[in-house]
Amino acid sequence: MLVIIAATIILSFLFAPMGCVLLWQRQAYFADGLAHACLLASSISIALNLPIIITAPIIAIIFVLLLFLTNNQQNNAAINLVSSLLLSAGIIIASTFPMKVNLNTLLLGDRLSISNDDIIILICLVLFSSFVLWKKLDDIVLFSLSPDLALVRGIKTKKLEITLLVLLAIILSISMKIIGALLASAMLILPAFTAQSFARNPVTMIIYSTILAS
Numbered sequence: 001m002l003v004i005i006a007a008t009i010i011l012s013f014l015f016a017p018m019g020c021v022l023l024w025q026r027q028a029y030f031a032d033g034l035a036h037a038c039l040l041a042s043s044i045s046i047a048l049n050l051p052i053i054i055t056a057p058i059i060a061i062i063f064v065l066l067l068f069l070t071n072n073q074q075n076n077a078a079i080n081l082v083s084s085l086l087l088s089a090g091i092i093i094a095s096t097f098p099m100k101v102n103l104n105t106l107l108l109g110d111r112l113s114i115s116n117d118d119i120i121i122l123i124c125l126v127l128f129s130s131f132v133l134w135k136k137l138d139d140i141v142l143f144s145l146s147p148d149l150a151l152v153r154g155i156k157t158k159k160l161e162i163t164l165l166v167l168l169a170i171i172l173s174i175s176m177k178i179i180g181a182l183l184a185s186a187m188l189i190l191p192a193f194t195a196q197s198f199a200r201n202p203v204t205m206i207i208y209s210t211i212l213a214s
Helices: 002-024 028-048 052-069 076-096 103-108 116-145 147-152 157-179 181-196 202-213
Strands: none
Touching: 002 028, 002 116, 002 157, 002 181, 002 202, 028 052, 028 076, 028 103, 028 157, 028 181, 052 076, 052 157, 076 103, 103 157, 103 181, 116 147, 116 157, 116 202, 147 157, 157 181, 181 202
């Protein structure tokens, strides 16, 4: 029970800040699509015994590339199409390797399977993501308000976008085992959306959303 409580609290420190970033950038639906697509990364990782830190960025990049092929990565229909395609591929892989990949766990999560190793991995991920957001928070906020102004100020916007995308994909893929693909998008958006109503600045919004997520 203590392990489950610890994992829930740690996950709130991962999902709440990223949810705030997604709301600032108006990419809530994009995150929902990526969460479904990351089921493919988790399926490949488990089926082929590959580190999730390798498969998650690859699937995230494929997700974005497929959106670019539609000529509009912000179009909800395109996001729905691509995420459904990758989700279907993940389900096919899970069905192909039923002895290795538990599809129900990837969709719904299984908190009873949390181990001490999972806690250590989550803590390391929290420390890394917190460091990235702390170092880049001003750049992220400026980029969210005005990408053109951020570019003029010398911010490497493409590098920043890729960094956030890969970080989000890794967070989603690693936590898939615990909370599942169906709950991931809710954990990202709901606490941040609620905190947005009464937060006065980006920092307080992250703090409030983390408390609500816990």
